[in-house]
Amino acid sequence: MVTISRRRRYTVPAEQMWKRIGDFYALHTWVPGVADVVRVPEREARRIVLADGGELIETLVEAGECYYRYRMDEPGPIPVRNYRSALSVASDGDHACVVEWTSEFAPRGTTEAEAGEVISAFQVSGLDALTQG
Incomplete structure (x- = not known):
C-alpha cells in the first residue's frame, strides 16, 4: 500500500475553510x-466527472466535525485500487487552519511511484486552489 499525505496551512479560520470544502458532494x-x-441517490456516494470526461465513484464512510473519510469504489481512469482517503480541517489559531488530505491505495496497472504521482498531483491541485478565492 502507498500512503500520500499533504498538509497545508491557510490564513482563514477553520470554520470558514470547512464551509468551503466540507461538503462531500461539492468537490x-x-x-x-x-x-x-453527482450524488448517487441509493447510498452516500458521489459520481465524480473529471474534466477529461473520466468518471469514478466514491462512498462516504465516516463524517464528523471538520473531517470525512471516504473510499473509491469505481476508480475509472485512476490507476489505483483499495483507495481510502480522509480530508480534515483543524484550527491553527484564531485566523488560521491546517487542511490535511491523506490517501492510501495500491497501484492498479502501474507502479507505486506512478500511481502516487497521480494522487499527489490531485491533492496538490486541490490544496493550491484553496489559496485562491
Whole structure:
C-alpha cells in the first residue's frame, strides 16, 4: 500500500475553510480537474466527472466535525485500487487552519511511484486552489 499525505496551512479560520470544502458532494467547487459531482441517490456516494470526461465513484464512510473519510469504489481512469482517503480541517489559531488530505491505495496497472504521482498531483491541485478565492 502507498500512503500520500499533504498538509497545508491557510490564513482563514477553520470554520470558514470547512464551509468551503466540507461538503462531500461539492468537490467540483474547489478541485481543478473535477467538472461535476453527482450524488448517487441509493447510498452516500458521489459520481465524480473529471474534466477529461473520466468518471469514478466514491462512498462516504465516516463524517464528523471538520473531517470525512471516504473510499473509491469505481476508480475509472485512476490507476489505483483499495483507495481510502480522509480530508480534515483543524484550527491553527484564531485566523488560521491546517487542511490535511491523506490517501492510501495500491497501484492498479502501474507502479507505486506512478500511481502516487497521480494522487499527489490531485491533492496538490486541490490544496493550491484553496489559496485562491
